[in-house]
Amino acid sequence: KQEVTQIPAALSVPEGENLVLNCSFTDSAIYNLQWFRQDPGKGLTSLLLIQSSQREQTSGRLNASLDKSSGRSTLYIAASQPGDSATYLCAVNTGFQKLVFGTGTRLLVSP
Amino acid sequence: DAGVIQSPRHEVTEMGQEVTLRCKPISGHNSLFWYRQTMMRGLELLIYFNNNVPIDDSGMPEDRFSAKMPNASFSTLKIQPSEPRDSAVYFCASSSPGTGTGTDTQYFGPGTRLTVL
Numbered sequence: 001k002q003e004v005t006q007i008p009a010a011l012s013v014p015e016g017e018n019l020v021l022n023c024s025f026t027d028s029a030i031y032n033l034q035w036f037r038q039d040p041g042k043g044l045t046s047l048l049l050i051q052s053s054q055r056e057q058t059s060g061r062l063n064a065s066l067d068k069s070s071g072r073s074t075l076y077i078a079a080s081q082p083g084d085s086a087t088y089l090c091a092v093n094t095g096f097q098k099l100v101f102g103t104g105t106r107l108l109v110s111p
Numbered sequence: 112d113a114g115v116i117q118s119p120r121h122e123v124t125e126m127g128q129e130v131t132l133r134c135k136p137i138s139g140h141n142s143l144f145w146y147r148q149t150m151m152r153g154l155e156l157l158i159y160f161n162n163n164v165p166i167d168d169s170g171m172p173e174d175r176f177s178a179k180m181p182n183a184s185f186s187t188l189k190i191q192p193s194e195p196r197d198s199a200v201y202f203c204a205s206s207s208p209g210t211g212t213g214t215d216t217q218y219f220g221p222g223t224r225l226t227v228l
Contacts, residue, residue, distance in 0.1 A: 034216065043115070043202055043219035044154075089154065097142055097206060098167065099217065101154040 002027045002094050004102035012108045013080055021075040021105045023090035028068050031093040035064050035075050038087045038104070047088075048075070080109045115220035117203050123226045129191040132223045135184055136205030144217060145178055145188050146202040154202070160186065193227045200224050 003026045013019055023033070032051045036044040048057045048064040050073070056065040063076040073090055087106045091099040116135040124130055136143045144159040158168040160180045168178070175194070180186040190197055200222045206215040 036219075041221075043221045044204075046216045046218070049216055091154075096166065097144070097159065097161075097215065097217070098156060099144075100156075103153050 002030075002092060002100045004090060004092055004100050006088075006090060006102040006105050008105060009103065010106040010108075012110065014110050015080060015082060017080050017109075018076070018078050019080055019107075021077070021088050021090075021107070023073040023075070023102050025071045025073075025092050025100075025102075027094070028071050029094070030068065031095055033064075033066055033073050033093070034091045034099070035062075035073075036089045036091065038089060040086075044089065077107075080107075082109050082111050085109050115203055115205055115218055117201075117220040117223050119223060120221065121224045121226075123228065124193055125228050126194055127192045128227075129189065130193045130197075130225060130227075132188040132201050132203075132225070134186045134188070134203030134220060136186070136203070137207075137218055138184070140205035140207050140218075141183070142206045142215070142217075143180060143186050144204040144206075145186070146204065146219075147199045148202060148222070149199045157188070190225075193225075195227045198225055198227050 005024050007022045034049045035047045038044050050057045050066040061078040066073045085108050087104045089104045091101045118133045142161050145157040148154045157170045158178045163180045178188045202222045204217040204219045206217045
């Protein structure tokens with residue numbers, strides 16, 4: 001059974017810092033991996049999707065990497081801003097659009 | 112596009128009552144997903160439909176839960192009878208047609224916060 005773990009569970013940083021969120025999964029047989037953002041009381045917003053054949057994806061200040069063989073992904077946020085404060089979830093696609101979600105990292109960026 | 116629409120946004124009910132959650136997927140999307148989010152278990156897939164047909168309902172917790180998708184623009188998740196442990200946020204998501212290998216991004220609705228007293 002696929003299990004997805006995210007470390008740290010919570011992170012607090014001052015504005016402007018670069019930071020890394022980690023995601024690990026137990027079964028490397030995945031189709032893709034997605035990073036989502038969830039704001040309090042809101043749904044999830046997809047940030048980046050990395051196909052199993054890719055090593056990384058970039059969108060603005062966000063960069064996600066994937067090492068499928070070791071079961072790891074990282075989300076790098078450059079020059080963090082207070083507006084980046086949210087919970088970040090990674091999810092692996094185990095096939096036929098079934099997503100298994102991690103436990104999430106709650107990020108707080110202070111002005 | 113209005114995105115995925117869910118109703119109601121909040122529902123408070125008493126144990127034993129029937130609860131019906133509703134979802135309208137993004138127009139043109141042919142896959143629809145129901146998730147449940149709790150503090151203890153995180154975000155879990157309950158059931159998903161492809162072209163209005165239930166494909167995998169292995170995540171549905173028990174017979175008290177049922178889901179339908181009578182057409183491409185509407186789905187319901189019903190709990191009967193409801194119990195306090197069903198209290199959670201229920202999300203609906205949809206995705207666009209793809210290659211069939213499950214590579215499409217899922218777009219989530221705002222969720223329905225259910226409280227069963």
